[in-house]
Structure formats: C-alpha cells, structure tokens
Amino acid sequence: MKVVVDLNRCQGYGQCVYAAPKVFQLKGSEILAYDPAPSDQWRDEVERAVHACPVRAISAEFDNPPVESASTE
Numbered sequence: 001m002k003v004v005v006d007l008n009r010c011q012g013y014g015q016c017v018y019a020a021p022k023v024f025q026l027k028g029s030e031i032l033a034y035d036p037a038p039s040d041q042w043r044d045e046v047e048r049a050v051h052a053c054p055v056r057a058i059s060a061e062f063d064n065p066p067v068e069s070a071s072t073e
C-alpha cells in the first residue's frame with residue numbers, strides 16, 4: 001500500500017504513531033518519519049492511523065479492495 005503524510009499539515013500529535021507504530025515514528029518531539037510503502041499486513045493499523053489523525057494529514061492507498069465478508073450474487 002502507499003502512505004502519504006502531508007507534513008505541512010502534520011502537527012506532530014503522534015496519534016498515528018500510537019495507531020500504527022510499525023509505520024509511523026516520531027523522531028524527536030515533532031518530526032514524523034514514516035514508511036511510504038508499508039506491507040499490507042499493517043493495513044488495519046494504517047486505517048486506524050488515518051482516522052486517528054486530528055488534522056487528516058494521512059492518506060493511504062491500498063493495493064487490494066477491502067475484503068467483504070459476504071458477496072452479493
């Protein structure tokens with residue numbers, strides 16, 4: 001998947017770090033470092049981070065559509 005953080009918008013609140021520590025890390029007090037192409041295994045965490053960010057600075061693009069539990073046929 002692809003992850004982009006608008007660092008102009010990011011205020012270094014660190015909510016994403018709590019949501020997805022494998023993908024987002026804070027360096028120092030408010031410099032965010034992140035993996036722009038994390039493994040899909042962190043998808044749930046990244047989705048949590050997207051929603052957790054108070055300034056909506058994170059956008060994520062997933063390689064595969066979400067797995068639906070039931071298909072309509």
Ligand code: SF4
Pocket residue numbers: 005009010011012013014015016017024032052053054055056057058
């Ligand atoms: S939650 Fe949003 S504002 Fe906070 S560090 Fe992450 S990207 Fe930046």
